Amino acid sequence: MRDLETNSLWSHIVGKAMRGALKGRRLKLLPSVMATWSEWKLRHPETTLLGMSRTSRTYKGALWKQPGRYVYGLHFPSGHSPAVPLKRLQENPVFNFELAGSVGLITSGARGAGASSFDRVVKGQTLVFSIAGKGIMTDDRTSSLWDTRTGKCFEGPMKGEILRVIPGMISFRSAWEVFFPEGKLLE
Amino acid sequence: MMKSDFSGSLFLRVKTTLTGLAVFWGGIALSWAGGEFRPTKVANAFPAIMNPVIVPADEAEKFVEADELVLGVVIGGLPRAYPVNMLTNPTREIINDRLGGVALAATW
Numbered sequence: 001m002r003d004l005e006t007n008s009l010w011s012h013i014v015g016k017a018m019r020g021a022l023k024g025r026r027l028k029l030l031p032s033v034m035a036t037w038s039e040w041k042l043r044h045p046e047t048t049l050l051g052m053s054r055t056s057r058t059y060k061g062a063l064w065k066q067p068g069r070y071v072y073g074l075h076f077p078s079g080h081s082p083a084v085p086l087k088r089l090q091e092n093p094v095f096n097f098e099l100a101g102s103v104g105l106i107t108s109g110a111r112g113a114g115a116s117s118f119d120r121v122v123k124g125q126t127l128v129f130s131i132a133g134k135g136i137m138t139d140d141r142t143s144s145l146w147d148t149r150t151g152k153c154f155e156g157p158m159k160g161e162i163l164r165v166i167p168g169m170i171s172f173r174s175a176w177e178v179f180f181p182e183g184k185l186l187e
Numbered sequence: 188m189m190k191s192d193f194s195g196s197l198f199l200r201v202k203t204t205l206t207g208l209a210v211f212w213g214g215i216a217l218s219w220a221g222g223e224f225r226p227t228k229v230a231n232a233f234p235a236i237m238n239p240v241i242v243p244a245d246e247a248e249k250f251v252e253a254d255e256l257v258l259g260v261v262i263g264g265l266p267r268a269y270p271v272n273m274l275t276n277p278t279r280e281i282i283n284d285r286l287g288g289v290a291l292a293a294t295w
Contacts, residue, residue, distance in 0.1 A: 001280070001281050001292075001294065002232045004235060012280065012281060012294040012295075013294075027292070030260055030262070030289075030291060031260070032258055032259060032260045033258075033259045033260075034256055034257070034258055034259070034271075035256070035257060035259055036253065036254050036255065036256060036257070037247070037251045037252065037253055037254070037255050037256075037257050037268065037270065038253040038254065040257050040259045040266075040268050041244055041247070041268075043266075044259070044261065044266035044268075045244065046244070046266065047244050047259070047266040047267060047268055048241050048242065048243055048244065048265075048266070048267050048268075049241070049242060049244065049247055049250065049251065049257070049267065049268040049269070049270065050239055050240070050241060050242075050250075050267075050268070050269045050270060050273055050282065050284075050293075051239075051240040051241060051242035051246070051249075051250050052239060052240060052250075052273045052279070053273070054250075054270075054272045054273055055272065055273060055274070055275045055276035055279050056272050056275040056276075057255075057272055058272065058275070059255060059256040059271040059272050059275070060252075060254045060255050060256065061254040061255075061256065
């Protein structure tokens with residue numbers, strides 16, 4: 001992509017200017033999730049949405065029937081960009097991991113669609129989460145109950161705490177390997 | 188654009204307006220791994236999409252079905268969804284938008 005102000009050329013997957021006056025500058029990545037419309041609207045009934053005409057009809061929940069083609073990639077502030085194969089998330093809807101000092105958690109729907117990623121350090125404690133029901137997980141230290149999609153604790157000693165979102169995205173495995181050649185794949 | 192770069196992202200814009208352009212890559216894996224940015228051809232930019240049409244959820248039936256994928260973001264307590272099936276054409280891959288006082292670009 002190009003910015004109109006300086007005509008610099010940017011990578012729209014990395015968010016970095018590759019050529020031009022702004023070369024080397026990075027756009028700040030905003031935490032976002034990918035979900036089906038019904039999942040998103042259920043979590044955020046007051047949501048607004050882009051109202052343009054469709055340019056395709058390809059991207060539906062059924063896309064996740066081909067998990068081998070996709071990974072869930074993360075962007076840590078430290079610069080690490082690890083990725084997890086979607087198949088692993090389908091097998092582990094609450095996926096705890098640790099990499100180079102960064103601890104994280106990826107939660108996903110039954111088919112691996114609609115994944116979200118969080119930091120799992122709360123009040124200086126590193127928590128390990130496990131599934132405790134549909135859309136519910138529990139932590140190993142306080143047995144509190146948390147919403148897997150929002151990262152919010154709704155019952156127990158941690159009630160009211162919200163896990164910090166780590167920016168992440170569903171990506172073609174091949175695209176991730178090209179753009180983040182040093183990004184580790186967590187198998 | 189690389190046809191296989193299936194990834195949705197949301198970026199904070201700072202005093203920039205972003206527009207899509209067709210970049211044709213030659214041997215991208217090698218050129219990227221070497222740390223060099225070498226597009227073989229850069230086409231003219233498409234018109235930038237600014238101030239896009241935004242609708243409330245109760246008008247969504249016209250625009251999106253239950254199982255279509257969306258890129259979702261919440262800023263300042265305000266949620267917004269960008270249906271992926273509206274972002275896939277090269278002329279559409281970058282949406283300059285504002286939400287909760289923040290200038291952002293939804294990209295595909």
